Amino acid sequence: GAGVSQSPSNKVTEKGKDVELRCDPISGHTALYWYRQSLGQGLEFLIYFQGNSAPDKSGLPSDRFSAERTGGSVSTLTIQRTQQEDSAVYLCASSLGMTGGGGYTFGSGTRLTVV
Amino acid sequence: DQQVKQNSPSLSVQEGRISILNCDYTNSMFDYFLWYKKYPAEGPTFLISISSIKDKNEDGRFTVFLNKSAKHLSLHIVPSQPGDSAVYFCAASAGDSWGKLQFGAGTQVVVTP
Numbered sequence: 001g002a003g004v005s006q007s008p009s010n011k012v013t014e015k016g017k018d019v020e021l022r023c024d025p026i027s028g029h030t031a032l033y034w035y036r037q038s039l040g041q042g043l044e045f046l047i048y049f050q051g052n053s054a055p056d057k058s059g060l061p062s063d064r065f066s067a068e069r070t071g072g073s074v075s076t077l078t079i080q081r082t083q084q085e086d087s088a089v090y091l092c093a094s095s096l097g098m099t100g101g102g103g104y105t106f107g108s109g110t111r112l113t114v115v
Numbered sequence: 116d117q118q119v120k121q122n123s124p125s126l127s128v129q130e131g132r133i134s135i136l137n138c139d140y141t142n143s144m145f146d147y148f149l150w151y152k153k154y155p156a157e158g159p160t161f162l163i164s165i166s167s168i169k170d171k172n173e174d175g176r177f178t179v180f181l182n183k184s185a186k187h188l189s190l191h192i193v194p195s196q197p198g199d200s201a202v203y204f205c206a207a208s209a210g211d212s213w214g215k216l217q218f219g220a221g222t223q224v225v226v227t228p
Contacts, residue, residue: 004158031214033214035216035218040220041220042117042119042121042204042218042219042220042221043159043204043206043216043218044218045215045216045217048214048215050214056214056215058215059215091158091159093158102149102161102164103161104161104216105158106158106159106160107158108156108157108158109158
């Protein structure tokens with residue numbers, strides 16, 4: 001597609017439920033990133049995938065968070081047993097290789113609200 | 116710990132005047148710095164960047180200045196336009212961690228006619 005597509009755009013879930021957030025990167029982009037923005041905060045790095053290399057998961061806040069990227073394209077971020085502190089906007093970005101950030105294209109994000 | 120700090124949550128400036136946004140960082144390993152602009156309900160878009168080997172980079176109305184000794188960078192917008200009203204994020208990365216940007220909390224800029 002023309003841009004990075006994220007779905008759903010909004011998600012309200014009950015505490016303790018699992019959620020899946022989806023990201024469709026720009027076709028041909030080999031690198032994919034997940035960030036999140038909590039209220040009043042900057043963007044917080046979660047995980048990135050680069051080609052066939054093992055993903056850098058160092059930003060995932062707990063073992064309730066996981067992500068996968070199938071076929072080098074679509075990525076799913078899964079949060080198990082959601083907590084209220086997981087409420088945030090989850091942003092996905094993609095780029096042609098590791099460009100240092102300037103070449104990132106971000107999606108519009110998924111606003112997750114845990115009630 | 117917050118390695119990139121934007122201490123001004125908001126800035127109001129008149130159309131035509133200069134907007135100056137400031138950013139401080141603590142990690143001396145950062146060697147690449149970026150500014151992103153974000154409109155409501157949209158993802159951030161890349162604005163301008165600077166490598167640590169430079170102290171200034173200019174792109175049209177936007178100029179970024181880097182003071183490595185002070186661990187400080189700033190973004191100048193001249194002249195400011197109403198369409199510049201947005202949240203501006205400062206970000207930084209270290210050479211061995213290209214994919215991991217550290218972001219500041221953002222500065223909301225409002226340009227008034």
